[in-house]
Amino acid sequence: MQKILIANRGEIARRVIRAARELGIRTAVVYSDADADSLFVQEADEAVRLEGTAAADTYLVASLILDAAAKVGADAIHPGYGFLSENADFAEECVKAGLTFIGPPPAAIRSMGDKVTSKEIMAANGVPTLQGVTVTDVSAGGDAQDLQAALAGIGLPAIIKASAGGGGRGMRIVNSADELLSAVESAQREAVAAFGNGTVFIERYISPSRHIEVQIVADAHGQVAALFERECSIQRRHQKVVEEAPSPVVDEAWRAKLLEAAIKAARAVDYRGAGTVEFIAGNDGTFAFLEMNTRLQVEHPVTECITGLDLVQLQIAVARGEALPPEAMNPTITGHAIEVRLCAEDPAAGYLPVSGTFDLFEVGGDGIRVDTGVETGSEVSPYYDSMIAKVIAHGPTRSAAAGRLADALSRARLHGITTNRDLLVRILRSPEYLAGDTTTDFLDRVEGLTAPLTDEPTHRQHAVIATIALAARRAADRSVQPGLPIGWRNNRATLEIVELKGEGDPIKVAYNLQRGAPVIEVDGKPVIVEIHSAGSELVDATIGGVRRRYRVHLTGVGGLDGALVDGVGGASAFSVVDPLPAPGSSVPAGGLIAPMPGSVVRVMVAEGDTVTAGTPLLVLEAMKMQHTITSPGDGVVTALNVTAGTQVERGTVLVELSDPAAE
Amino acid sequence: MPTLRSEVDTNSDEYLSNLAHNAGMLKLLEDQLEVARAGGGAKYMARHRERGRFTCRERIDLLVDPGSAFLELSPLAAWGTDFTVGASVVTGIGVIHGVECVFIANDGTVKGGTSNPYTWKKMLRALHIARLNRLPVINLVESGGADLPTQADLFVPAGQLFRDLTQLSALGIPTVALVFGNSTAGGAYVPGMCDYNVMIDKQSKVFLGGPPLVKMATGEVSTDEELGGARMHSTVSGLSDYLASDERDAIRLGRQIVTSWNWTKLGPTPKPVVDPLYDPSELMGIASADLRVPFSPYEVLARLLDGSQFEEYKPEYGTSLATGWGTLHGYPVGILANKAGVLFGEEAQKATEFIQKSNQVDTPLIFLQNTTGYIVGKSFEQGGIIKDGAKMINAVANSAVPHITVIMGASYGAGNYGMCGRAYDPRFLFAWPNSRTAVMGPSQLAGVLSIVGREAAAAAGVDFDEAKDAARTAAIEAQIERESYSFFMSGKVYDDGIIDPADTRTVLGITLSAVHNNVVEGRRGYGVFRM
Incomplete structure (x- = not known):
């Protein structure tokens, strides 16, 4: 294997490049137009453009990927995760094209791709699955015993669901065998009433449930390595948010069962490569097969952290036909690792994805691994996944890892795009998380997680810091009188005022930093500030009796358009409101006069019409040329003094417009 | 330095x-x-x-x-x-x-x-x-x-x-x-x-x-x-x-x-600014409350000049006036600062030379006034104090480098002229609040009038009314006191403002920067010096 074409983008493309480079293998990537300036394109040895931006036109088109592979002379394809990674046809085509597909055999992808089939295979091979029974009609009587027999196979508690329905109607939870018959009957009655169909389905009810998965890697020599479990219960919209290894609830005995089940699952489909067997689990140690992901998982780094293995390199080794090394076959757990998915999204607005440009992207720290596809200045396009980075902490214990990760996230400087950073920090610092009480309903159950980390007083402090940094930048950039005290006056009438727009209402900071103790007022209220050092990057100041160091990043032309402030209390982003109006933004209202003598050819507006800047109002013909008179600003036509054919002198008021600001 | x-x-x-x-x-x-x-x-x-x-x-x-x-x-x-x-x-x-x-x-x-x-x-x-x-x-x-x-x-x-x-x-x-x-x-x-x-x-x-x-x-x-x-x-x-x-x-x-002007200053650009080693606000405790008590201009310069650095010219000669070079807010400047108030012939000659030298090298001049004027007396008149004073006034009047004057304390008599008072058209002139500007100190002026009155009475052979004289002397002293008051002078726009002594460095920095919008060029030829 000499050169891998990575059929993916973003952080996973960079992850594969890193692993390949360590093995001395060249890399090539494909990229859409939206990703032309991305880090992964810059880091790969070669790159092939895929015209277009939508995934369906680019990363999902197998033929384009294969063409690219041919163009760069790649001999292997790494599909990453998502996109074509679990597409059996694509895997097949790769093989047909003589390329090594770094992933499982197409057949394994196929059998695991179908939920029903996979469940059947698993059940047949002794992997615990959620078995269910369909009940059409019990009112006919006599079947009660059959029902009890079926329940014995399912286990308690069980849930009864209407086959036809949804929305919880017809749903009953059964905690003891005695309740079963009446529960089924009432569920059926409700199902009939609601859906006209009394068919119900009984299956094991696991609640609260957890999402626990096992990482496996299988080679072509019959070896299957089970690299312990990961727990990824904290999810939103079925997408994982926080993942960790090992699980806080799995003990040795439980782990042994999980690993055994996972190995069975892999063997059942003659698996090769890295894969993940996902289980639904209860707090009591019960678990059942959900599905198998036949690819590298997003959350693979936590497994790497605790085992010291490089899963991408293991994938490549297996793909090359090598046997799994002893360290993979006899893995050990060292410490605890937690990963969070940092996403460009607004948790408070229903996790709405956000696109834009990162004015600042700095995250890291001791014991912190960051897998990301972005950097300061990167643009996040709306075309792909909103995940922008995985931040992983490895520590000796779970609480150490959680603390370290929350700290690194809270210190991260993320500006320009809304992210779920604050949510992640709040999760990691919540008593529920720290107690290991991480079930799939976590985000619905735990309250207050979407509140911003930066409270109002801190935000106001940050406005003061932004003001100081802006003043320092202006002072440093002065072209004349460079050494003078900032804003010096020998007869001071007013304080300098800067209006900062951030979250919430704009904040007005009035200040005078000229000598001795600075005078600062925030929205008219004096704030006692002692400035120890003031720069445009760092401000060291005592506010409210506490001395803190604030990091600042100034944005825009000359660094005077905005300020991004990070402190121990959180982060704020401000834009500076120009005290002077933009050119042309306040065109004086009044009459529009004829620029020269002529005749009105056409009138396009009527009195009372609302016009905007540039709206054609009328056409004037003078000296054989037609001049269109357009509205200089937004407003309402209050008077129309001419009609088509009117002869006008220069200076005649043609149209009068209202002042929109006055309304 | x-x-x-x-x-x-x-x-x-x-x-x-x-x-x-x-x-x-x-x-x-x-x-x-x-x-x-x-x-x-x-x-x-x-x-x-x-x-x-x-x-x-x-x-x-x-x-x-x-x-x-x-x-x-x-x-x-x-x-x-x-x-x-x-x-x-x-x-x-x-x-x-x-x-x-x-x-x-x-x-x-x-x-x-x-x-x-x-x-x-x-x-x-x-x-x-x-x-x-x-x-x-x-x-x-x-x-x-x-x-x-x-x-x-x-x-x-x-x-x-x-x-x-x-x-x-x-x-x-x-x-x-x-x-x-x-x-x-x-x-x-x-x-x-x-x-x-x-x-x-x-x-x-x-x-x-x-x-x-x-x-x-x-x-x-x-x-x-x-x-x-x-x-x-x-x-x-x-x-x-x-x-x-x-x-x-x-x-x-x-x-x-x-x-739209694409404005360019014509004077040389300043060097990087270095703060003085001492706090300019200490000038408030240095400037004498009683104008009869001189104070050290070196203490003032240590709080005005960049890095408190001062290269004194002729330190051993004409010691009632300090002259020398330094840098202020990055601009090279020549300084003339009164030390003991009175100006003798040596001080006037030293000032004359210093002003000429500053013109030779296009260096702006700062005058720090605290002067009671030129010395009077038989030996001084006979020694040509008028000629020496005239040289200094000639040098100041014909100097072409920018001048900026600060009246720190007394500004009396021809000392006001020699030290570039308002009539000598400095680019800027500022005064400290406690300063006084007049032809001479109030008590001296009243005393002179009293002596003149007494002599006139004697010459006319009339009795001199002591009580009346005392009342008149007091009245004149009060009038001069009022009229020499810094606010009074400022009210007449005889200066460009009364400034907080602690702001002097800043004010000089602004005005030095302002004067550099124009060409900074000294006088090459000079008027006839009366030797």
């Missing part, structure tokens, strides 16, 4: 008593500045704001670069007269887009911004500064013209304003008028003579005669807008170059106009 070492004991009785006295003087200054800022008083300020207008100082604060310095000039003009302190106008030096400009802003809250004799004096001084230092002029106009009751003292000299404006233009110094309100009668020539005009819709009013005057003169019936509205001037007469929608828009346009 040698570094000055301060020997001031900030816990000494002398320091503390000076500090207390000077702080008291500063409080008096601040009180008067507050009177100036109050303009026409609370009622007229409130009315002005109700009309949605900014005050003249708010306009300036919005016009200058954020964080830049603004040095208000002659803030106590008209002090001690019947006119409002500040003389209904604000002048000063500020920075727009990195360009240092002279600002002249009428205070519309004081009698409608009308001009009295002190207003004109203050404005003409600002224009003189603009001319000497090649500083563009920004007028913020809101004036009903002359204060008619005082027209006799005003009308004739006032014409110089318009002459100055157009001469500045001819010298290549741009002039701008931002018309915030009335600019009528004679005032209409301010926009008339400026290179650039901005008028505000429904607010600016510029005409020679308003509707009543026109009706009286010609019988024509007209409206304000027809005669001088901003829209009329912007679309019909063409007097206005830019039509602004409101005050902020006018200020934006004013800033935009300055950027």
